[in-house]
Amino acid sequence: MYQYDQYDQAMVDARVAEFRDQVNRRLAGEMTEDQFKPLRLKNGLYLQLHAYMLRVAVPYGTLNSAQMRMLGDIADKYDRGYGHFTTRQNIQYNWIKLEDAADILADLASVEMHAIQTSGNCIRNTTADQFAGAAADEVEDPRPYAELLRQWSTFHPEFDYLPRKFKIAIIGSDTDRAAMKLHDIGIQIVKNEAGEIGCRFYVGGGMGRTPMIAPVIGDFVPPLQMISYLEACLRVYNRYGRRDNKYKARIKILVHEIGADEYRRQVEEEFAHILTLGLEPPPAELERIKGYFADPGFETGLSGDIDRSDPDFALWLDQNVHAHKQPGYAIVTISLKPTGGIPGDASADQIRLMADLAKAHSFDELRVTHAQNIVLPHVKKADLYALWQKLDAAGLASANLDLISDIIACPGLDYCSLANARSIPVAQKISERFADLGRQRELGELKLKISGCINACGHHHAGHIGILGVDRKGVENYQLLLGGSEGADTSLGTITGPGFNEDGIVDAVEKATDVYLAQRTDGERFLDTYRRIGMAPFKEAIYG
Amino acid sequence: MKVLTGNDLKTGDVIWWTGEGWSRHVNDAVDAGEHPEAILAREEAAQRVVGSYAIDAAVTGECVRPAHIKERIRALGPTVRLDLSLKPADPAAGNWVI
Amino acid sequence: MVENALRYRDDEPVADPAVTVDAFAEQTNASAVRIEPGDDARILLPHLGRLSLVEVNFPAYTDGRGYSAARILREHGYAGELRAVGDVLLDQLSHMRRCGFDSFAPNQAIDRAAADKALATWPEVYQKTVDGRAAIWAKRHGLA
Numbered sequence: 001m002y003q004y005d006q007y008d009q010a011m012v013d014a015r016v017a018e019f020r021d022q023v024n025r026r027l028a029g030e031m032t033e034d035q036f037k038p039l040r041l042k043n044g045l046y047l048q049l050h051a052y053m054l055r056v057a058v059p060y061g062t063l064n065s066a067q068m069r070m071l072g073d074i075a076d077k078y079d080r081g082y083g084h085f086t087t088r089q090n091i092q093y094n095w096i097k098l099e100d101a102a103d104i105l106a107d108l109a110s111v112e113m114h115a116i117q118t119s120g121n122c123i124r125n126t127t128a129d130q131f132a133g134a135a136a137d138e139v140e141d142p143r144p145y146a147e148l149l150r151q152w153s154t155f156h157p158e159f160d161y162l163p164r165k166f167k168i169a170i171i172g173s174d175t176d177r178a179a180m181k182l183h184d185i186g187i188q189i190v191k192n193e194a195g196e197i198g199c200r201f202y203v204g205g206g207m208g209r210t211p212m213i214a215p216v217i218g219d220f221v222p223p224l225q226m227i228s229y230l231e232a233c234l235r236v237y238n239r240y241g242r243r244d245n246k247y248k249a250r251i252k253i254l255v256h257e258i259g260a261d262e263y264r265r266q267v268e269e270e271f272a273h274i275l276t277l278g279l280e281p282p283p284a285e286l287e288r289i290k291g292y293f294a295d296p297g298f299e300t301g302l303s304g305d306i307d308r309s310d311p312d313f314a315l316w317l318d319q320n321v322h323a324h325k326q327p328g329y330a331i332v333t334i335s336l337k338p339t340g341g342i343p344g345d346a347s348a349d350q351i352r353l354m355a356d357l358a359k360a361h362s363f364d365e366l367r368v369t370h371a372q373n374i375v376l377p378h379v380k381k382a383d384l385y386a387l388w389q390k391l392d393a394a395g396l397a398s399a400n401l402d403l404i405s406d407i408i409a410c411p412g413l414d415y416c417s418l419a420n421a422r423s424i425p426v427a428q429k430i431s432e433r434f435a436d437l438g439r440q441r442e443l444g445e446l447k448l449k450i451s452g453c454i455n456a457c458g459h460h461h462a463g464h465i466g467i468l469g470v471d472r473k474g475v476e477n478y479q480l481l482l483g484g485s486e487g488a489d490t491s492l493g494t495i496t497g498p499g500f501n502e503d504g505i506v507d508a509v510e511k512a513t514d515v516y517l518a519q520r521t522d523g524e525r526f527l528d529t530y531r532r533i534g535m536a537p538f539k540e541a542i543y544g
Numbered sequence: 545m546k547v548l549t550g551n552d553l554k555t556g557d558v559i560w561w562t563g564e565g566w567s568r569h570v571n572d573a574v575d576a577g578e579h580p581e582a583i584l585a586r587e588e589a590a591q592r593v594v595g596s597y598a599i600d601a602a603v604t605g606e607c608v609r610p611a612h613i614k615e616r617i618r619a620l621g622p623t624v625r626l627d628l629s630l631k632p633a634d635p636a637a638g639n640w641v642i
Numbered sequence: 643m644v645e646n647a648l649r650y651r652d653d654e655p656v657a658d659p660a661v662t663v664d665a666f667a668e669q670t671n672a673s674a675v676r677i678e679p680g681d682d683a684r685i686l687l688p689h690l691g692r693l694s695l696v697e698v699n700f701p702a703y704t705d706g707r708g709y710s711a712a713r714i715l716r717e718h719g720y721a722g723e724l725r726a727v728g729d730v731l732l733d734q735l736s737h738m739r740r741c742g743f744d745s746f747a748p749n750q751a752i753d754r755a756a757a758d759k760a761l762a763t764w765p766e767v768y769q770k771t772v773d774g775r776a777a778i779w780a781k782r783h784g785l786a
């Protein structure tokens with residue numbers, strides 16, 4: 001994975017110094033909160049329900065064991081012993097003090113990490129496929145491009161006060177594991193018939209109040225013009241994105257209102273101009289970065305045999321372990337969704353254990369997924385049993401990847417001042433209702449996502465089953481959606497009808513799964529059955 | 545009645561206006577009276593609070609109960625981690641929020 | 643000289659008042675113009691030769707359209723004074739400079755020493771833009 005050179009290090013160090021100065025000026029009364037707030041947001045520091053919350057960037061979801069260990073240590077030293085992995089592959093700490101914030105950023109900088117632009121109306125952390133560099137179906141590893149993108153977007157002087165936040169995802173295969181079309185810009189690395197690599201740009205996707213699937217704007221942008229094309233896309237947005245209404249300020253609204261064709265026309269015009277300016281890094285820079293993402297020293301001639309005689313291990317193997325492009329290796333997903341647990345939370349000890357396991361068993365590399373789990377991308381099949389035993393001892397061996405209890409949930413009203421309802425207790429109750437693993441496996445792939453408000457940080461629009469928490473006259477209420485999907489077949493969920501209280505929504509989810517079990521034909525997932533039979537049978541079963 | 549709340553600038557702690565200063569305990573909150581905006585403006589300018597605002601609350605005996613569930617969660621702590629709340633020893637503390 | 647002005651040019655400041663973009667189109671002898679956030683800076687491109695001062699207004703510092711306006715003008719060869727006016731705060735100066743601004747007329751005075759320090763925030767820069775600084779990628783590959 002990428003390693004900083006002296007230039008990268010100088011940038012994060014300069015940022016720490018800048019922020020320390022800003023905090024000092026704020027505490028000395030030289031700045032009002034109105035002046036300070038956008039500055040602290042650009043360093044990921046929110047004022048949240050109970051305290052300051054810090055969102056640390058994990059660029060394209062990739063980190064090494066030293067970095068993971070630091071994340072665990074920060075949880076102990078500055079927070080309350082745990083961290084929360086998010087739907088944008090970042091980590092959040094909920095109990096931060098402003099007076100510690102600069103020191104935390106300095107600690108992060110010491111391991112080549114930061115909280116740069118993880119909030120604010122600027123370009124945020126670029127996310128990528130969590131199986132990048134390991135999956136067999138990859139056209140090209142998207143992460144070198146993601147790193148190029150990270151550097152281009154960091155402290156970009158023109159795009160620091162956009163109309164609204166800007167989120168980019170990049171994938172390198174036809175299987176979209178990053179919900180790419182639901183981003184402001186999604187980039188897919190593709191190969192044309194001549195075997196050439198290109199970047200397909202999808203612009204104008206998003207969730208929130210007005211979910212939209214991004215249309216294709218740039219069908220085949222040469223990789224060595226990717227930065228110039230991004231400049232054009234962002235400049236058109238910065239100039240023409242709405243600034244009159246915070247809820248209409250994302251680029252998806254602009255693309256929708258002027259139309260994809262007109263937006264493309266403006267981008268192409270700007271792109272033609274920008275190409276004359278020589279802004280693109282030279283091919284040698286992408287090659288330099290690619291050098292950091294070469295395959296680690298895989299062994300050859302390894303046995304592919306795995307002893308499945310331990311039944312619990314076998315269940316985990318079937319559910320949480322994916323095929324690797326290299327014979328003898330496997331991709332492991334560690335579930336942070338134990339029965340009745342808080343989705344995405346991990347204690348400092350668990351974080352440090354995962355760091356150690358990565359160092360011992362995964363060439364010192366981990367990934368954070370947008371489903372709030374952790375991946376060890378390069379594990380020898382021969383090591384899987386020993387790895388599983390260590391995970392099991394630490395409560396990290398739930399064999400529920402992509403099953404109904406592998407819930408994506410935002411922090412909700414327990415933590416977030418934007419929320420209308422709590423999401424975590426709902427996740428816990430559903431997890432407990434479906435605790436039986438046999439029952440979960442019977443249901444099969446079922447992506448359930450919960451958001452505590454319309455901002456959709458829990459991605460509920462893209463859940464096979466989605467739940468949206470609302471405030472109904474001061475009382476928490478939950479709406480049920482069915483049929484959303486984030487993959488190549490991206491679709492937005494449809495609401496079933498009137499909402500429910502906390503117990504009611506758990507019952508409604510159960511009734512929906514009963515309909516699926518009764519109606520499914522061979523090989524159909526919940527999503528497939530829903531798409532085939534439609535909403536009516538579900539509505540009837542749920543509302544009677 | 546209206547009570548005033550916000551966060552401590554340095555620590556981020558949730559705090560409540562007591563009439564003389566700011567407390568971490570909602571039961572110390574007092575009626576903000578006729579001109580809450582003036583109090584808030586003065587306290588923000590003096591940096592004794594950040595992100596402050598007025599909310600509805602009712603008093604029963606010595607207990608102050610914010611009218612909205614969000615404010616009750618702010619007063620207590622996360623209902624899913626009562627060990628991190630202001631009442632870690634009380635397993636029923638979460639019921640007060642609902 | 644404009645009140646609270648910070649200037650990073652060697653030449654003499656322009657004495658003419660800045661007119662609006664609409665007025666500029668009609669006044670063939672005007673040499674100073676003010677752009678509002680909603681104005682299209684490209685309207686000025688045919689007239690760069692007669693412009694000595696372009697002011698870009700920032701009614702609210704969170705409205706970042708002026709950064710694009712500035713950069714567009716510099717990209718097309720505008721070499722006159724490019725001044726950020728209005729709600730301009732210390733923490734925006736370095737990015738504004740990188741977008742081509744070489745003078746600032748903030749509503750609230752900014753101490754010159756603090757401004758100089760803010761302008762020196764970044765020892766290196768990741769992007770090539772209009773300020774002439776070599777991007778990190780250029781230094782890495784001997785292109786600086």
